Amino acid sequence: MRHFFGFTKEPFSPDIKLDELYHSAALEGVKERFLYAVSLGAISVITGDVGSGKSTALRYASGGLHPSQYHVIPVIASTGSVIEVFKQICIALDINWNSTSLTRLMHTIRETVAEIAKRRQVPVLIIDEASLLRIEVFAQLHTLGQFEMDSKPVLPIILAGQNNLLDKLMYITSRPLASRIIGRSHLEGLRRKDMAGYLKHHLGIAGIKEQLFSDEAVLAIHQGSGGLLRRANLLAKGSLVAAAREKCTVVSAEHVRMASTEIF
Ligand SMILES: Nc1ncnc2c1ncn2[C@@H]1O[C@H](COP(=O)(O)OP(=O)(O)OP(=O)(O)O)[C@@H](O)[C@H]1O
């Protein structure tokens, strides 16, 4: 397929570089809210369906934080206990813990957060897949950046996850955390009118300037993916393979249909 169309690299590849991203209003909105929460030491929440671009948006937004001024603490959430999650935070902070007591772990993390702040860096805790976290974790998370003497929290937190993250934040025990949220972004699927541009953008990254997808193929990819980017990418790539197999230089809706039988 690569040779047939003359791509210079694999099209629709998942490991897209930051400077090659498709810039949607939603992507910029996430970055804006992310940076606003960071500037205030507050919390921002990003939700969206599977494959809507949450992790990529996190990567893009945190790319706006200069390493000399910010210390990013990236965590991929698990369904583990509070202790497990706090251990993950220790790993992300590159610190050793020598206790399995929750109090000691919290103390160690808080000390490190305070040290980072003393170095005049802003620590930023970024938790992807936060919808997996247990309710108990939400009850404790905000205390990591709260210091008795200081009313301003020093640890901004960004939470990204599927839509049920919001349900978990509504629990009464999550209220102290939820009350610190100052920005909420929701990533929806791409609109129909943006899909052609999105596909063309990906073709361009792989070295092809022309639109290889017919209008019907664009529509079929939009309908088959609900505008969700990972699924759209899989359909696009699969349909390019199907078109190349038939030596067609333009992808048709039938090629998209063939691709859709291969994916979930
Ligand atoms: N702005 C963008 N421009 C181009 N491609 C993108 C963009 N955002 C996401 N993608 C592509 O879409 C795919 C899905 O994105 P991503 O993994 O960020 O979604 P997600 O919402 O985090 O998914 P999950 O719910 O599985 O965690 C990736 O392959 C990524 O390369």
Ligand SMILES: [Mg+2]
């Ligand atoms: Mg993700």
